[in-house]
Amino acid sequence: EAGVAQSPRYKIIEKRQSVAFWCNPISGHATLYWYQQILGQGPKLLIQFQNNGVVDDSQLPKDRFSAERLKGVDSTLKIQPAKLEDSAVYLCASSLGGRTNEKLFFGSGTQLSVL
Amino acid sequence: AQSVTQPDIHITVSEGASLELRCNYSYGATPYLFWYVQSPGQGLQLLLKYFSGDTLVQGIKGFEAEFKRSQSSFNLRKPSVHWSDAAEYFCAVGAHTPLVFGKGTRLSVIA
Numbered sequence: 528e529a530g531v532a533q534s535p536r537y538k539i540i541e542k543r544q545s546v547a548f549w550c551n552p553i554s555g556h557a558t559l560y561w562y563q564q565i566l567g568q569g570p571k572l573l574i575q576f577q578n579n580g581v582v583d584d585s586q587l588p589k590d591r592f593s594a595e596r597l598k599g600v601d602s603t604l605k606i607q608p609a610k611l612e613d614s615a616v617y618l619c620a621s622s623l624g625g626r627t628n629e630k631l632f633f634g635s636g637t638q639l640s641v642l
Numbered sequence: 643a644q645s646v647t648q649p650d651i652h653i654t655v656s657e658g659a660s661l662e663l664r665c666n667y668s669y670g671a672t673p674y675l676f677w678y679v680q681s682p683g684q685g686l687q688l689l690l691k692y693f694s695g696d697t698l699v700q701g702i703k704g705f706e707a708e709f710k711r712s713q714s715s716f717n718l719r720k721p722s723v724h725w726s727d728a729a730e731y732f733c734a735v736g737a738h739t740p741l742v743f744g745k746g747t748r749l750s751v752i753a
Contacts, residue, residue, distance in 0.1 A: 531685065560740075569646070569732050569743030570686070583740055618685055628674050628693050631741070633685030 529553065531634035533619050539640045545607035548637045552600070552621030558582075559596055560631065561604050562618040570618055576602065577625050606639075614641045644669045646735050646744035654750040655723050663718040663747050665733030675716040676734040676741065677707055686732060692716065703727070725751045 532551040540546050552559050557578050562570035573592065575582040578599040587594070591610070596602040606613055616636040622629040645668045655661055667673055674693050678686040690701025697709040707718045716733060728751045734741045 567745065569734070569745050571743070572740045575740060620685070628691070630688045630691070631678075631686070633687070635683065635685050 533634035537638050541642050543608040547605045548617050550602045550619030556621035558622045558625035559602050560620040564616040609641045611641050644742050646733050648744035648747050650747045652748045661720045661723045665716045667735040673735045677718050678732045680730040
């Protein structure tokens with residue numbers, strides 16, 4: 528069974544540049560999550576999609592971060608412009624129905640370094 | 643607000659020794675509790691979860707955890723650690739809200 532796919536694996540950019548990350552969840556999973564994991568911290572939810580609608584984006588810095596999930600499958604997370612404090616691993620996860628008691632399946636993440 | 647505290651940033655154990663990783667949570671109602679493991683360069687993998695019922699839950703890879711409501715704790719245990727258990731371990735809490743993760747405990751295993 529294919530897992531959650533993310534690309535790129537690594538990205539290095541300079542501050543004020545823009546960057547985009549891509550995620551393909553497990554087939555059939557209605558819910559998709561983007562987490563930010565800063566070094567030494569646990570993952571923090573940025574945005575949760577249920578199919579192609581946003582369920583929770585309360586912790587997404589909307590002045591610079593945006594995300595979309597067209598057709599309820601793949602998703603893209605964008606940062607524009609990037610700041611030094613955006614350096615982190617960006618994890619995508621998916622689950623079957625979106626209930627809190629469900630198991631989340633995580634991708635390997637995109638490690639972003641902002642110089 | 644819900645929160646998770648993992649008091650130990652880094653733990654080193656000898657291979658074959660027992661392991662206990664601590665997790666304390668703050669939550670207003672009966673929480674859902676989880677332990678995830680993250681190997682270097684990998685995403686998180688669910689080890690076990692607790693919702694209700696038996697307070698001792700069994701997970702994958704020989705791990706277990708015990709929910710103690712009186713102590714607001716959900717500690718992870720393993721009777722005999724293997725070198726492949728070296729990883730970062732995250733405790734998480736949630737219910738009808740998105741999961742909140744602790745900062746993690748890094749486990750090192752020495753021969």
